[in-house]
Amino acid sequence: MIEYRNLRIALLGAGSVGSQVARLLLEQGDELASRVGAGLELIGIAVRDVDAPRDADLPKHLFTTDARTLIQSADVVIELMGGIEPAREYILLAINSGADVVTGNKALLATHGPELFDAAEQVGAQLYYEAAAGGAIPIIRPLRDSLAGDRVRRVMGIVNGTTNFILDRMDTEGDTLEAALATATALGYAEADPTADIEGYDAAQKAAILASLAFHTAVPVEAVHREGITGITAAQVEAAQRTGYVVKLLAICERLTDPATGVEGVVVRVHPALISRLHPLAAVHGAKNAVFVQAEAAGDLMFYGAGAGGLETASAVLGDLVSAARRHVAGGPGVGESTHANLPVLSIGSVTTRYQITLTVTDKPGVLAQVAGLFSEHGVSVEAVQQTVASAVPGLTAGAAQHGDDRSSIVQLTATLVIVTHEAPEAALAATVAAVSSNDAVVRVEAVLRVEGDTP
Numbered sequence: 001m002i003e004y005r006n007l008r009i010a011l012l013g014a015g016s017v018g019s020q021v022a023r024l025l026l027e028q029g030d031e032l033a034s035r036v037g038a039g040l041e042l043i044g045i046a047v048r049d050v051d052a053p054r055d056a057d058l059p060k061h062l063f064t065t066d067a068r069t070l071i072q073s074a075d076v077v078i079e080l081m082g083g084i085e086p087a088r089e090y091i092l093l094a095i096n097s098g099a100d101v102v103t104g105n106k107a108l109l110a111t112h113g114p115e116l117f118d119a120a121e122q123v124g125a126q127l128y129y130e131a132a133a134g135g136a137i138p139i140i141r142p143l144r145d146s147l148a149g150d151r152v153r154r155v156m157g158i159v160n161g162t163t164n165f166i167l168d169r170m171d172t173e174g175d176t177l178e179a180a181l182a183t184a185t186a187l188g189y190a191e192a193d194p195t196a197d198i199e200g201y202d203a204a205q206k207a208a209i210l211a212s213l214a215f216h217t218a219v220p221v222e223a224v225h226r227e228g229i230t231g232i233t234a235a236q237v238e239a240a241q242r243t244g245y246v247v248k249l250l251a252i253c254e255r256l257t258d259p260a261t262g263v264e265g266v267v268v269r270v271h272p273a274l275i276s277r278l279h280p281l282a283a284v285h286g287a288k289n290a291v292f293v294q295a296e297a298a299g300d301l302m303f304y305g306a307g308a309g310g311l312e313t314a315s316a317v318l319g320d321l322v323s324a325a326r327r328h329v330a331g332g333p334g335v336g337e338s339t340h341a342n343l344p345v346l347s348i349g350s351v352t353t354r355y356q357i358t359l360t361v362t363d364k365p366g367v368l369a370q371v372a373g374l375f376s377e378h379g380v381s382v383e384a385v386q387q388t389v390a391s392a393v394p395g396l397t398a399g400a401a402q403h404g405d406d407r408s409s410i411v412q413l414t415a416t417l418v419i420v421t422h423e424a425p426e427a428a429l430a431a432t433v434a435a436v437s438s439n440d441a442v443v444r445v446e447a448v449l450r451v452e453g454d455t456p
């Protein structure tokens with residue numbers, strides 16, 4: 001057996017991911033050593049409570065609450081604590097103590113990435129973060145290395161497993177959002193406080209990381225347009241089904257030219273959207289993630305797999321550990337963050353996309369023409385209109401009520417109009433929706449959803 005010099009590995013955190021990383025590192029150390037050309041010695045695991053139960057059977061003597069001392073003795077530090085502080089402080093300490101760092105901390109990278117990358121570059125250290133977006137899915141390395149010779153135009157993905165699970169249950173089981181969320185919590189997909197997932201914060205952090213890599217431009221998380229899924233109703237999901245679509249929470253990072261100003265930049269957005277049931281992302285079920293990349297030379301690429309889970313995410317972390325350890329052995333400068341393009345980050349107002357607008361209208365002659373006229377007045381071209389059978393409801397239209405009419409006992413026949421537009425600017429669509437909702441013939445605007453991907 002070949003004898004290698006040992007690299008000293010410090011692990012910060014032994015929760016869902018950290019405990020699996022420690023277990024695999026201890027069980028598969030010899031195999032990893034052969035891949036690295038050096039032994040990998042786990043010298044300690046920093047946690048808050050050394051006596052807390054762990055998901056894996058790990059030697060007690062490795063646990064410590066003294067993270068700082070542990071970090072200062074390590075060649076590679078793996079940060080799997082999560083949160084901003086003290087993770088930020090510990091990573092900076094590791095970098096400045098001569099260690100390379102592996103982390104899965106998307107919240108930290110999306111908010112303090114530039115500071116950490118600058119610190120690493122200054123001392124020639126390396127920061128690896130494959131687990132920070134897409135869990136087990138290799139997407140960071142393909143964007144950073146494999147596609148380094150190409151020009152990425154668009155990255156569109158399902159990067160949050162909890163929300164995909166919820167929307168998928170609503171689509172396949174007819175669940176309400178509340179029922180689907182309760183199931184996600186029971187199955188351990190959603191956190192006790194699921195706000196970061198269902199309000200899109202988690203996806204926005206991952207989108208900021210992916211966009212920064214794809215477009216060689218630092219994209220702060222605050223610049224990501226974010227809408228969560230809490231407004232999605234069972235009726236909207238059903239309506240999507242009827243028209244050949246499925247609702248997904250998408251993270252979309254694109255390089256485009258603002259039609260109004262001619263400025264080329266990057267727009268990053270997270271919101272629920274309709275995608276054709278024929279699009280590859282429509283086939284992403286349960287808590288799975290997938291990222292669809294469009295590059296000028298490579299064309300369309302899709303990366304699919306487990307976006308979360310302790311064991312699955314540990315795979316990405318250990319892959320990074322092997323890279324970090326190899327570099328530590330070989331020496332030489334690491335690959336710095338590439339932000340040379342430094343494109344302006346534009347607002348969602350620069351985006352043109354297609355929309356599906358669902359309206360309840362009074363069912364009488366001329367209403368369709370009136371509504372179509374409002375779209376045309378605002379320069380929004382209609383691609384398709386679907387009208388469903390009329391029903392009788394009491395009360396007045398939203399437009400009439402807004403105009404002070406209070407004949408609340410009137411019974412009227414209503415119909416549902418589902419209008420799909422051609423590509424239109426966000427601003428034109430917003431003005432159209434405002435005009436439509438104050439029209440006397442319109443009872444309610446039921447839903448406005450962007451349509452992404454190919455038409456069914």
Ligand code: NDP
Nearest residue numbers: 013014015016017047048049080081082104105308309313
């Ligand atoms: P957990 O909450 O399960 O575990 C966190 C661990 O960090 C615990 O062991 C905790 O110690 C320890 N810890 C927290 N604060 C401190 C501190 N101040 N000092 C020392 N130890 C501390 O997190 P996960 O394993 O789920 O996630 C870890 C990271 O991986 C996060 O950044 C997360 O975003 C990322 N990630 C997670 C995925 C997943 O599926 N879980 C998927 C992709 C990325 P103690 O146990 O004693 O409380």
Ligand code: HSE
Nearest residue numbers: 159160161162307308
């Ligand atoms: N809460 C995240 C999700 C975990 O549901 O995808 C992985 O980052």
